[in-house]
Amino acid sequence: MQRAATSALATDLYQLTMAAGYFHRGMSHRMATCELFIRRLPLARRFLVALGIDAALHYIEHLRFSEEDIAFLRSVPAMRDAMTDDFAAYLRDFSFTGDVWAVGEGTIAFENEPLLRVRAPIIQAQILETFLLSVVNHATMVGSKAARMVIAADGRRAVEFGTRRTHPDAAIEAARDAYAVGFAGTSNVEASRRFGIPLYGTAAHMWTMAHATEEEAFRGYFAVFPKSSILLIDTYDTVRGARRAVQVARDQLAGVRLDSGDLGALAKEVRAVLDAEGAPNAKIVASGDLNEHSVAALVASGAPIDTFGIGTELVCSVDAPSLGGVYKLVEIDEGPGTPVRPIAKFSVGKGTFPGAHQVLRVVDRGVYQEDVVILDHEDSPTLATSDQQVIGLLDTAITAGRRVRPAASLDAVRAHVARGLASLPPAVRSLEPAVPGQPAYSVRPSASLAALIERLRVELV
Amino acid sequence: MQRAATSALATDLYQLTMAAGYFHRGMSHRMATCELFIRRLPLARRFLVALGIDAALHYIEHLRFSEEDIAFLRSVPAMRDAMTDDFAAYLRDFSFTGDVWAVGEGTIAFENEPLLRVRAPIIQAQILETFLLSVVNHATMVGSKAARMVIAADGRRAVEFGTRRTHPDAAIEAARDAYAVGFAGTSNVEASRRFGIPLYGTAAHMWTMAHATEEEAFRGYFAVFPKSSILLIDTYDTVRGARRAVQVARDQLAGVRLDSGDLGALAKEVRAVLDAEGAPNAKIVASGDLNEHSVAALVASGAPIDTFGIGTELVCSVDAPSLGGVYKLVEIDEGPGTPVRPIAKFSVGKGTFPGAHQVLRVVDRGVYQEDVVILDHEDSPTLATSDQQVIGLLDTAITAGRRVRPAASLDAVRAHVARGLASLPPAVRSLEPAVPGQPAYSVRPSASLAALIERLRVELV
Numbered sequence: 016m017q018r019a020a021t022s023a024l025a026t027d028l029y030q031l032t033m034a035a036g037y038f039h040r041g042m043s044h045r046m047a048t049c050e051l052f053i054r055r056l057p058l059a060r061r062f063l064v065a066l067g068i069d070a071a072l073h074y075i076e077h078l079r080f081s082e083e084d085i086a087f088l089r090s091v092p093a094m095r096d097a098m099t100d101d102f103a104a105y106l107r108d109f110s111f112t113g114d115v116w117a118v119g120e121g122t123i124a125f126e127n128e129p130l131l132r133v134r135a136p137i138i139q140a141q142i143l144e145t146f147l148l149s150v151v152n153h154a155t156m157v158g159s160k161a162a163r164m165v166i167a168a169d170g171r172r173a174v175e176f177g178t179r180r181t182h183p184d185a186a187i188e189a190a191r192d193a194y195a196v197g198f199a200g201t202s203n204v205e206a207s208r209r210f211g212i213p214l215y216g217t218a219a220h221m222w223t224m225a226h227a228t229e230e231e232a233f234r235g236y237f238a239v240f241p242k243s244s245i246l247l248i249d250t251y252d253t254v255r256g257a258r259r260a261v262q263v264a265r266d267q268l269a270g271v272r273l274d275s276g277d278l279g280a281l282a283k284e285v286r287a288v289l290d291a292e293g294a295p296n297a298k299i300v301a302s303g304d305l306n307e308h309s310v311a312a313l314v315a316s317g318a319p320i321d322t323f324g325i326g327t328e329l330v331c332s333v334d335a336p337s338l339g340g341v342y343k344l345v346e347i348d349e350g351p352g353t354p355v356r357p358i359a360k361f362s363v364g365k366g367t368f369p370g371a372h373q374v375l376r377v378v379d380r381g382v383y384q385e386d387v388v389i390l391d392h393e394d395s396p397t398l399a400t401s402d403q404q405v406i407g408l409l410d411t412a413i414t415a416g417r418r419v420r421p422a423a424s425l426d427a428v429r430a431h432v433a434r435g436l437a438s439l440p441p442a443v444r445s446l447e448p449a450v451p452g453q454p455a456y457s458v459r460p461s462a463s464l465a466a467l468i469e470r471l472r473v474e475l476v
Numbered sequence: 477m478q479r480a481a482t483s484a485l486a487t488d489l490y491q492l493t494m495a496a497g498y499f500h501r502g503m504s505h506r507m508a509t510c511e512l513f514i515r516r517l518p519l520a521r522r523f524l525v526a527l528g529i530d531a532a533l534h535y536i537e538h539l540r541f542s543e544e545d546i547a548f549l550r551s552v553p554a555m556r557d558a559m560t561d562d563f564a565a566y567l568r569d570f571s572f573t574g575d576v577w578a579v580g581e582g583t584i585a586f587e588n589e590p591l592l593r594v595r596a597p598i599i600q601a602q603i604l605e606t607f608l609l610s611v612v613n614h615a616t617m618v619g620s621k622a623a624r625m626v627i628a629a630d631g632r633r634a635v636e637f638g639t640r641r642t643h644p645d646a647a648i649e650a651a652r653d654a655y656a657v658g659f660a661g662t663s664n665v666e667a668s669r670r671f672g673i674p675l676y677g678t679a680a681h682m683w684t685m686a687h688a689t690e691e692e693a694f695r696g697y698f699a700v701f702p703k704s705s706i707l708l709i710d711t712y713d714t715v716r717g718a719r720r721a722v723q724v725a726r727d728q729l730a731g732v733r734l735d736s737g738d739l740g741a742l743a744k745e746v747r748a749v750l751d752a753e754g755a756p757n758a759k760i761v762a763s764g765d766l767n768e769h770s771v772a773a774l775v776a777s778g779a780p781i782d783t784f785g786i787g788t789e790l791v792c793s794v795d796a797p798s799l800g801g802v803y804k805l806v807e808i809d810e811g812p813g814t815p816v817r818p819i820a821k822f823s824v825g826k827g828t829f830p831g832a833h834q835v836l837r838v839v840d841r842g843v844y845q846e847d848v849v850i851l852d853h854e855d856s857p858t859l860a861t862s863d864q865q866v867i868g869l870l871d872t873a874i875t876a877g878r879r880v881r882p883a884a885s886l887d888a889v890r891a892h893v894a895r896g897l898a899s900l901p902p903a904v905r906s907l908e909p910a911v912p913g914q915p916a917y918s919v920r921p922s923a924s925l926a927a928l929i930e931r932l933r934v935e936l937v
Contacts, residue, residue, distance in 0.1 A: 025664070026639070033682070092675075184643060204487055218490055336797035
């Protein structure tokens with residue numbers, strides 16, 4: 016996996032004004048703990064796949080301010096007074112020195128449970144916020160949508176075709192996120208190069224229309240790609256197109272693609288033509304505004320489709336096009352002799368759990384039961400039966416600024432996601448929208464955490 | 477404006493397999509015309525602002541294949557046989573040699589009208605497709621949403637705060653797109669550096685919660701930023717927070733931010749406190765899941781909000797999170813002695829206009845009336861009255877591979893968008909969803925184009 020260094024300025028201005036504030040107020044070194052979590056699942060999601068975690072860790076470890084960054088900040092009117100020589104020197108020497116705990120890349124996640132916990136001097140913890148949210152929100156949004164499509168495809172192949180529907184750089188990451196959760200590959204060549212993802216491609220209408228006849232178009236393509244021609248057959252008449260494709264390529268035809276019409280009915284007709292006319296090994300690829308619901312319906316109907324090419328709905332996560340990940344201060348050291356202060360918010364709909372946490376996932380004979388958010392270092396709860404098992408989701412990823420848990424390989428992430436999906440009970444895997452107020456999953460605070468929340472609520476109110 | 481060179485591999489594999497196909501079939505040099513257009517407006521849009529055009533032109537002019545790109549393509553199984561030495565040499569020497577016509581960056585646009593027209597050897601026209609769609613679809617999606625927010629803000633300031641809700645690189649472009657259509661600025665520091673956009677920042681809850689009391693937090697921030705403190709006052713009690721902010725900063729208070737609650741009612745109470753207690757010049761910034769509808773309601777209610785901070789809804793274009801821009805072959809030369817062949821598609825919902833086009837916008841005393849898509853070089857239609865004026869939207873941008881229309885400055889784009897928005901009649905500017913089948917705008921083919929469509933339909937069917 017190759018990742019470019021990200022500009023230290025790819026952040027919100029206020030992170031840097033607040034950093035200058037901590038610096039000039041002599042607060043830089045107070046140790047703070049911040050946690051990143053998804054506040055609420057969209058109604059269209061029953062679970063999430065946490066992605067972007069390894070990219071976040073990479074950013075934390077490599078974040079530096081260049082001389083050009085510092086010179087630019089000196090030119091920003093709102094920063095000018097705060098950009099003293101000593102603060103500029105601080106930025107010049109910046110590197111993260113704290114500790115980070117994180118869930119594994121590709122872990123199944125729900126709301127209100129930390130995916131990443133940073134413990135560091137507050138100035139450092141603050142500077143990280145925007146980028147961590149950006150990378151985790153986007154990757155988790157795309158990956159969570161993709162996972163639903165993998166479930167819908169039910170073992171058939173899903174391939175990411177969405178590059179043209181999102182920002183060019185976001186597209187490369189989206190291809191990676193889709194592959195991470197079980198897509199078979201992508202059409203994005205750069206994503207393949209950068210992440211080692213298998214590449215898929217067929218042909219487009221333009222190829223066919225650039226030739227005088229469909230047959231000529233097919234003959235031309237097959238002549239150049241005798242081993243890998245997947246011919247697009249819906250430009251004029253899909254079934255006639257299928258017949259022509261077999262006439263041209265015979266049993267060497269790798270496949271055909273349908274991109275319009277009633278994909279289920281056409282797939283059956285086309286499969287019959289391919290089998291009857293001598294191309295029984297040719298695969299059928301279907302595409303055209305597919306989402307998890309249309310894929311599930313095609314699979315349920317028995318449509319002989321081998322590969323689903325999925326674009327727009329995946330990369331734009333059309334039914335849940337944003338994710339409300341937040342990054343909150345949960346604990347702060349206020350100086351020598353003072354106990355660590357746990358921090359909670361009680362705003363309606365924006366409440367947060369005070370203190371530093373671990374998430375325990377309870378599974379019963381391999382099946383997800385519930386998540387319990389505990390105060391860090393709290394003992395595990397007693398399990399109900401000997402069939403149950405508890406897994407701590409967060410583990411040490413960075414210690415004193417150094418990565419101690421290397422980035423997982425994409426193969427390892429795929430295996431981790433596959434195990435996670437397999438552990439979900441049917442109600443959580445379901446593609447139906449959630450029922451408001453009746454989540455299919457459970458995330459609850461432990462008794463000790465609940466007691467702490469109650470104590471703080473009384474103090475504050 | 478500074479733009480990095482984009483990887484030539486940031487495309488769909490099939491563009492490169494088809495390119496190899498044209499090359500090996502001896503078709504590379506056939507001249508083709510392709511047009512990029514938005515097939516259908518989302519129901520939640522009554523107009524679009526075409527953005528990403530200058531980025532597309534930059535890409536076309538600068539696209540090159542590096543040795544590393546070529547080596548990677550040789551390693552792709554589907555490409556291996558086609559990557560002969562002569563095709564590798566072609567890619568090594570690749571640069572765009574054709575002509576491009578385009579609408580100006582920031583032009584108001586509707587469906588089925590070309591925003592960009594490429595005339596080039598077909599192999600070149602093909603290779604461009606994916607990236608052009610990616611950059612225009614994303615920028616136009618964000619800019620079109622942003623324009624609705626600018627209309628809603630009705631002269632008040634709108635600032636882009638959405639970095640954390642989208643991919644980090646998409647966020648930088650989104651800040652630029654929002655500014656291009658009339659936002660006052662962004663919180664994204666890198667976007668400010670890259671595009672010269674004004675920067676805005678306030679403070680976050682974390683700053684307040686990191687201090688023992690709100691007053692201490694305000695005093696600390698004001699001490700460091702005596703000229704530019706915009707204090708976030710909703711952490712505990714918004715009105716009490718406003719009072720504390722004035723006590724701390726007096727008439728030097730730059731502003732306050734409200735991020736929760738009934739923003740309209742709170743803004744009125746807070747304005748009264750600021751005025752009564754000695755900070756009449758302090759501005760009120762409101763944020764928190766705002767979109768064009770909530771902004772319009774706040775403005776209509778007379779809420780004394782000076783600046784709207786807008787994030788998620790803008791950068792994710794939540795109500796229309798994808799745009800169906802396509803790039804279609806419309807004309808091809810089939811060799812010496814053969815007339816240029818116009819190409820049309822008649823699939824239901826996917827029909828395209830054959831031939832190379834210009835778009836004429838008819839305005840009457842400055843007000844948009846309709847767009848007429850004509851065959852290129854066709855004469856302008858006769859105008860109904862002397863108050864009417866016709867503007868050709870596409871002009872020459874690249875000639876023989878060289879940019880002849882330089883990228884517009886962001887200031888020029890802003891002025892162009894402002895004129896465009898001002899020219900729209902109320903029904904097109906309306907924030908209400910479109911009525912299906914009754915668009916508020918009109919895009920129609922000229923009589924000659926309609927005749928050509930009819931002739932081809934008869935020939936094909």
